[in-house]
Amino acid sequence: MPAPDITVLEPAAQRGHIAKRVSILDAAANVFCREGFGGANIDMIAAEAGVSRQTVYNHHGDKTNLFIAVVREITERANAGVFATLATFPDQPRDLEADLIEFAMRLNRNCICNRDGKFLRKLIQTEGERYPELFETWRTDGPGKTWAALAARFARLAHAGFLEMDDPDVAARQFLALVNADLQMSFMLGITPSEEELRTAATNAVRTFLRAYGKPAENAPSPPA
Amino acid sequence: MPAPDITVLEPAAQRGHIAKRVSILDAAANVFCREGFGGANIDMIAAEAGVSRQTVYNHHGDKTNLFIAVVREITERANAGVFATLATFPDQPRDLEADLIEFAMRLNRNCICNRDGKFLRKLIQTEGERYPELFETWRTDGPGKTWAALAARFARLAHAGFLEMDDPDVAARQFLALVNADLQMSFMLGITPSEEELRTAATNAVRTFLRAYGKPAENAPSPPA
DNA sequence: GACAATTTAGACAAGGCTGTCTAATTTTCT
DNA sequence: AGAAAATTAGACAGCCTTGTCTAAATTGTC
Numbered sequence: 413m414p415a416p417d418i419t420v421l422e423p424a425a426q427r428g429h430i431a432k433r434v435s436i437l438d439a440a441a442n443v444f445c446r447e448g449f450g451g452a453n454i455d456m457i458a459a460e461a462g463v464s465r466q467t468v469y470n471h472h473g474d475k476t477n478l479f480i481a482v483v484r485e486i487t488e489r490a491n492a493g494v495f496a497t498l499a500t501f502p503d504q505p506r507d508l509e510a511d512l513i514e515f516a517m518r519l520n521r522n523c524i525c526n527r528d529g530k531f532l533r534k535l536i537q538t539e540g541e542r543y544p545e546l547f548e549t550w551r552t553d554g555p556g557k558t559w560a561a562l563a564a565r566f567a568r569l570a571h572a573g574f575l576e577m578d579d580p581d582v583a584a585r586q587f588l589a590l591v592n593a594d595l596q597m598s599f600m601l602g603i604t605p606s607e608e609e610l611r612t613a614a615t616n617a618v619r620t621f622l623r624a625y626g627k628p629a630e631n632a633p634s635p636p637a
Numbered sequence: 638m639p640a641p642d643i644t645v646l647e648p649a650a651q652r653g654h655i656a657k658r659v660s661i662l663d664a665a666a667n668v669f670c671r672e673g674f675g676g677a678n679i680d681m682i683a684a685e686a687g688v689s690r691q692t693v694y695n696h697h698g699d700k701t702n703l704f705i706a707v708v709r710e711i712t713e714r715a716n717a718g719v720f721a722t723l724a725t726f727p728d729q730p731r732d733l734e735a736d737l738i739e740f741a742m743r744l745n746r747n748c749i750c751n752r753d754g755k756f757l758r759k760l761i762q763t764e765g766e767r768y769p770e771l772f773e774t775w776r777t778d779g780p781g782k783t784w785a786a787l788a789a790r791f792a793r794l795a796h797a798g799f800l801e802m803d804d805p806d807v808a809a810r811q812f813l814a815l816v817n818a819d820l821q822m823s824f825m826l827g828i829t830p831s832e833e834e835l836r837t838a839a840t841n842a843v844r845t846f847l848r849a850y851g852k853p854a855e856n857a858p859s860p861p862a
Numbered sequence: 863g864a865c866a867a868t869t870t871a872g873a874c875a876a877g878g879c880t881g882t883c884t885a886a887t888t889t890t891c892t
Numbered sequence: 893a894g895a896a897a898a899t900t901a902g903a904c905a906g907c908c909t910t911g912t913c914t915a916a917a918t919t920g921t922c
Contacts, residue, residue: 429868429920448763451675453909464870469911533825537762538673541827555822582819582841589818593810597780600758602766616807624848654890654898678879689900694881 433471435461440468440482445531448538449479480546483535487550490528494558497522501565508574508626509618516591516614524592525604533599559584570625577625586624590617660686661693665707670756673763674704705771708760712775715753719783722747726790733799733851734843741816741839749817750829758824784809791850800850808850815842 439461443452454475458465472478497518502511523529532550540547563584569575577583594613598605605613664686668677679700683690697703722743727736748754757775765772788809794800802808819838823830830838 432869446766448673448675450673450677454911455909465910466871466912467869470868474911475909534762536825537759540825541671544826547826551822551826579841582845585818585821586815586841586845589814589821590811593814594807596810596814597776600761600765601769601772601776616804616811620807620811620849623850624845657899679881680879690880691882691901692899695898699881700879 432461432463432467436463436468436471436478437482437485439463440478441486441531444479444482445534449475449542454478479539483546484549486528486531486535487547487554490523490532491550491553491557493526493528494523494554495561498558498561498565501562503565503568505569505574508569509622512618512621513611513614516587516617517610519588520591520595520605520610520614524599525595525610530599530602530604534602559588562587566625574627575625576627583621583625587617587621590621593617657686657688657692658696661688661696661703662707662710664688665693665703666711666756669704669707670759674700674767679703704764708771709774711753711756711760712772712779715748715757716775716778716782718751718753719748719779720786723783723786723790726787728790728793730794730799733794734847737843737846738836738839741812741842742835744813745816745820745830745835745839749824750820750835755824755827755829759827784813787812795850799852801852802850808846811849812842812846815846818842 436457440452440457443457443460446452447456452475454465454468457478458468461468468478472481500515500518502508502515505511536547536550559581563580566575566577566583566587567580570577570580575583591614592599594616595605595609597603598609661682665677665682668682668685671677672681677700679690679693682703683693686693693703697706725740725743727733727740730736761772761775784806788805791800791802791808791812792805795802795805800808816839817824819841820830820834822828823834
């Protein structure tokens with residue numbers, strides 16, 4: 413096997429080049445999120461990226477282009493994060509309540525309360541109406557697929573006798589809603605909740621979820637022989 | 638009964654004056670909400686209000702002042718709407734499920750999906766971090782009191798034997814979260830849900846809420862003699 | 863060390879926005 | 893009708909922002 417030769421991929425002379433590129437995207441994400449598209453300006457972004465204004469233009473053309481690049485980047489990262497977390501769903505729970513609580517905490521920590529989640533939420537709120545086509549990929553690949561994937565997991569748990577529900581899609585949406593119930597205020601004000609708040613929120617959510625959808629004999633489910 | 642005499646209330650010379658004032662606040666709310674504080678400009682607001690730019694300055698001084706006035710106005714109206722709706726809570730339900738569904742629909746229609754609710758949500762998301770002191774009144778008078786008031790209602794229902802819950806505060810937050818579960822996407826994209834979507838969302842929410850917190854014999858609760 | 867690509871600082875024009883000012887016009891009250 | 897108040901259009905200075913351009917400095921490669 414040939415050793416992977418990274419320098420071959422691009423014209424070369426790009427060690428610091430790509431570093432600046434991500435630095436710019438990073439700073440742009442921060443500034444767009446903080447100021448909105450209209451309020452953001454290129455000088456702020458350049459300064460926050462530790463880069464000259466001209467370099468920003470060299471990399472991304474104009475402001476709109478830069479904005480598009482930021483949204484694309486964050487959307488992709490966020491979606492990847494969501495599916496990585498979904499992969500840790502407790503398909504074969506030992507202790508259903510405890511396992512779901514841990515899962516809910518991972519969900520909040522890695523998908524909703526983290527930087528990307530916060531940015532996306534805010535950007536979509538702020539600019540979603542102005543650039544609807546821009547968030548098309550988010551809308552179809554994001555929540556839609558998330559809900560479906562989570563619903564499938566719950567449906568499997570129900571099939572295995574751990575849960576009892578009519579409509580796994582509704583249950584999935586409700587699970588996510590419950591998980592966020594106690595954190596709404598923090599989201600609104602941009603506060604990152606503490607680990608303890610996260611645990612309380614997850615516990616409250618899962619308890620109620622299981623009161624609604626748990627089997628009466630929830631301790632000893634009978635997995636099919 | 639005396640016929641209501643409106644003209645007495647103010648110093649006079651303010652028929653068209655106050656009309657312009659509300660027209661400006663209205664337009665400013667729209668524009669600030671659509672464009673953000675940074676992206677909004679006074680000419681847009683003046684044009685949308687059908688008023689000259691100078692008139693905007695005459696009424697509200699500068700842009701920041703206008704913004705503050707808008708937030709104050711909408712916060713007040715929204716809070717009033719919330720408490721008016723809370724007053725229609727089914728304290729003595731005939732059919733608990735049906736009554737709660739109707740209540741949930743009123744909540745969504747009159748407090749969350751209406752213009753004020755949408756504006757406040759967006760403004761707080763957009764500018765909440767930049768002007769934290771500005772939303773202080775919203776934070777203390779708004780969600781906090783709403784949750785407490787709703788929690789008190791649920792506690793009373795529980796006391797009367799209609800529900801069974803440990804922590805009415807948590808239950809209240811969860812009720813609101815469930816009611817919004819199916820509408821998240823619409824909120825994000827600024828779409829106003831149809832009456833039918835509202836009903837479906839409310840029905841799903843209340844069913845699950847009652848599965849979690851309803852008394853086993855939920856059809857025949859025994860109100861204290 | 864020489865070479866090419868990239869980055870930088872700074873200047874620059876074109877345009878937009880804020881907030882003020884003035885003089886003319888309209889509205890409202892008496 | 894006449895006086896007082898409010899509104900209007902328009903011009904204006906000062907400032908900021910975008911996007912381009914240039915010449916110098918830096919970086920990385922061979």
